[in-house]
Amino acid sequence: MPAPRYPRAQSSRRTPEPGLRALLAVLADHRERLVESWLDAAMASYPAEAQGFFLKSTDPFRNPVGATIAGAIGALADGFLAGADPASLRGPLDDIVRIRAVQGLGPAAALRFVFELKQVVRTVLAEAGCSEKLAQDGVFLESWVDALGLASFELYAAARERIWEIRNRDVTARTYSLLKRAGAVEEDDDSCGRPVTGRRPVHVKGGREE
Amino acid sequence: MGHKTEEQLLQIDYAPPKRDWTDPSVDFEARKGTWSYPGKAKNLQYMGFPNPRDWSPTDADWQLPEGWEKIIHDGFKERLEKYRSLKVFMDICVRCGACADKCHFYIGSGDPKNMPVLRAELLRSIYRQDFTTTGKLLGALGGSRKLTPEVLKEWFYYFFQCTECRRCSVFCPYGIDTAEITMLARELLNLVGLNINWVMEPVANCHRTGNHLGIEPHTFKDNIDFLMDELADITGVRCEPSINRKGAEILFVIPSADYFADPGIYTFMGYMLLFKYLDLDITLSAYASEGGNFGLFTSHDTIKKLNYKVYHEAKRLGVKWLIGGECGHMWRVLHQYMNTMNGPVDFLEVPKSPITGTVFDNARSAKIIHICEFTADLIKNGKLKLDPSRNDHRRVTFHDSCNPARAMGLFEEPRYVLKAACNHFFEMPENTIREQTFCCAGGAGLGNDENMEMRLRGGLPRGSAVRYVRDKHGVNTLSCVCAIDRATLSGLCEYWAPEVGVSGVHELLGNALVMPGENERPTDLRGTPIAAREGADHA
Structure with missing residues (x-):
């Protein structure tokens, strides 16, 4: 190898x-x-x-x-x-x-x-x-x-x-559809412009930007 | 102290002090990030587990119950009598070292107690002391140790640092299944109230509502409706999956993360498109709403209890057979434990695809097939119209999830589906896939965020292989058939192979599946523009 x-x-x-x-x-x-x-x-x-x-x-x-x-x-x-x-x-x-x-x-x-x-x-x-x-x-x-x-x-x-960022994103991802249904998340406008990257950047309203 | 020259003073030995493996002490305070929070009292109480209390591994006193030594001893004795395999595994190891460098946690950390042989030795040393004559006579010389609270703390630390992935057992010439040793050690720990909340909460939730997240039927339905609205927006196709429908031919059981968590929800959309395409007589259940079975990480009794709920629901609904979704350890339970626990399943029929007529004899006992088996058969028989160019913005590799790979031998079917649904597929290096696959380092209840440093440490071997295909072939998608993988590999890739995303196999199938009456489909199921349509190159 x-x-x-x-x-x-x-x-x-x-x-x-x-x-x-x-x-x-x-x-x-x-x-x-x-x-x-x-x-x-x-x-x-x-x-x-x-x-x-x-x-x-x-x-x-x-x-x-x-x-x-x-x-x-x-x-x-x-x-x-x-x-x-x-x-x-x-x-x-x-x-x-x-x-x-x-x-x-x-x-x-x-x-x-x-x-x-x-x-x-x-x-x-x-x-x-x-x-x-x-x-x-x-x-x-x-x-x-x-x-x-x-x-x-x-x-x-x-x-x-980065470890802490990943921890934060893990928590959001886990209940992503619940948060989205509750209108508690906003998609990052740029995310659709990128073909495939890691997880979709998400901003939890009222929280610190990720 | 004699006078030292300048040269001697400069020769500082930075090496960590050598430690005798028999020393059980663990500094939990110093090792934050490498252990999981303990099970909350309310969850233990709900399950009727012993010694419910709120505590922390950093406490000096872990509030063990009165007579804990006897509880462990008697529990060990009972299991040695009940499981012949445990007795054999305790006696037979010759410490050849074949397993030593196969554990992803050892490979990533270098901590000797992450070697499978030494992890097992933590239990074996107590076995020798309590249950063998030579062990009693020779004491420490014969590798025996006395059971102390420190040993229990060490067990808690290291047996909740094994993901039960069974990679080590592939290499053991005696066939010792170290995952089973971990399972039994965790059973013993449970007897005195030592467990982790990331296991106990899903177990309690699943027991109460049928899924790990504690989702009740109305929320289950609301969330699926919401996802179907999104799917209709993207594809122009309205899917209306039935829930709890009596008399359906098939019951579909999936991990709860597939209808709740990112990125599992896109895999769920793929399933729903497929069923709509086939007009399949299939139902979901709001009670059997969890494929995963965290009983596997708790005790055999708990596995049995949680597994039974699925079959009880199949009976209640009067279905003929089951399809299981892209779940990991669910398949180990179904293939290795289910039949002797709750089988034989004599009230269901052997799965037979209503589309192709294929009879799945391999599932004659458990009456459940993996959705990749079902879909691969459809593709093989030319029943699906696929446009793989709709995945051209993805350069895909496949991570063999430990349990479907090593516990049921599901190697080819997911690859067959992926190669039909995608034009760009690349394998990771041979010694990191199929039966030698490296774990995501978050299985067996360890996928919580407080354990992140340990997860990333253990995720390095998988991460190195992903990075390799990213750099060599431009891979940007790591596909897999496990909900825990989808959750944990996302973080793993962010750290070790940035710019690689994680997806389920049926998400990619859903992208490629040409649905009657669909929209132009300018984007994939995630809303990402489809490169072929945009005329853009891949990432």
């Missing part, structure tokens, strides 16, 4: 400084180690029994948590190595965050994996004997991770809000 595919990350328009290029080149030489360590860090928030399962199967239907997170971490790592603008990586970031937002982890544990990239990079550079590069060009790492972290906050909050 194919793993989720993401568009190739675009490098930011500004060409990285020579020092930074060298730093990213060293890390790119150790991409596999970087991805593996980052994935291990992300998986550490799950119970030990589950980590083996999540890491074992790459079939996105048998193991959607593991396959999605592995694919998305790979895409984020490639974006980092390409010096891409973190804003261009919302797709893979959202795929991870959306899963972790419903796994009872809480916001800190759910998003910790973003910030763990710092430690992963330090470790990979130390293993490659290039720790000094970080001292020279660590600002890029710091600000890149910060930007990705801020984007993850937005996605996490959006996912949590």
Whole structure:
């Protein structure tokens, strides 16, 4: 089965400084180690029994948590190595965050994996004997991770809000014809213009707009 | 504590602490969104269930009845003697792990106690302690545990976190039906007043009025009239379904969500168009107004009681046989329990289609056929004029609802109907459909909104497959034959595969069915413009 595919990350328009290029080149030489360590860090928030399962199967239907997170971490790592603008990586970031937002982890544990990239990079550079590069060009790492972290906050909050929207819509849908007969709902005028989407947007009169 | 270097200080272990599975503690306060509200006292009282009271799982004291340990022990003993299957399921598991990664809740959460084997072990550990010599002698070493209030709380948490979908049992080499273990565990919990309101309220309502929503006959009729007005506006065809009509040939039993909830009402419109088209001698009943049977999620006695109402009504009306609508667990009750509970049904005839003459021998015992069997037979015999282009704005996939799929093997008929009614049909990946289908994560009474986080967690495997066909084939419609699916998959898709809507099979049939004397039909049954007529492309 194919793993989720993401568009190739675009490098930011500004060409990285020579020092930074060298730093990213060293890390790119150790991409596999970087991805593996980052994935291990992300998986550490799950119970030990589950980590083996999540890491074992790459079939996105048998193991959607593991396959999605592995694919998305790979895409984020490639974006980092390409010096891409973190804003261009919302797709893979959202795929991870959306899963972790419903796994009872809480916001800190759910998003910790973003910030763990710092430690992963330090470790990979130390293993490659290039720790000094970080001292020279660590600002890029710091600000890149910060930007990705801020984007993850937005996605996490959006996912949590979506859960509440779905709960609201569930309640309306359950007694839809009763509400409609009582004249208590108004159809969204736009809904007829769309062929088929999710549930019909409905406004319950006197209530907050959905 | 010794001095740590900077490097050592940076090595923080974020992994959750390892837990011994025998530790039953559950922090309900911290896990809101993953459990269901308990059964209200009024509903327990109505059904004559023990220990009615208002309580919350976050309470320290769950107000268990006096002598609860003996009640559970005696209840367990009684069921081990009554159901040989339970005894076998308790003894036979070799913990091979084949089921471990097959549960949608485990796949989505990674919580080890969502592995079917470990979920069953929560009950088995008490069985060993109370009913086996080795268990008594070896204690914890032999996997036994003592029954404590914490164990009951853990049972409540995890046995109301199983949708009884039976996917795990497909993979068990011994054929252990973990859904049955959940059912029996819930029976035991019911003995001490531990149950959930999303099950108890439908049960009490169904017992009182004949349907989960507690709809009384006049409202039942009013609502159907209202839907028929809407249908006439859309199609120009006036359907006037009969209700409680004595002497009709067929009684039609459907889930109450089909005549009340969005999007089930469009499936109901499809049924009504079909019956009008055929001029079928069929009646609805305001008393047998529920196909679903939440007794399945409560106790065997309750299944029997609620199932009997349907057959009692069939007898009262003097019909010859029954058609059942697009309902899920109704079919598990009918195919696996009904015959020994309330059968044999000797006052009805073997279903025979009055249109095609086909005799449905497969329903010789329960005398009820699935509407997809009925419709597929009509299509096969060329009895329906269909214009599938009227569904061209829909790119459709089919979700095998757990019970019709795994409990009655209904795989082909809905697909046959869909392929006749729609031009664009695409299957989801093989290991997510048919007998391997993934649950909507809202069955067995868990489809309430307070349990939403758990539902979405468990809905991830189904959601991933829907997203895959959405991205690959532009699928925008997830079709299914279950009312709970229609309700819960809508939310699931909103989260995991946005822009995919949910519909019943007969809604799409109703769109395609060319009715004599109909309007131009510029829209489908939902009022959405039909793309073919508009000359527009699909979504």
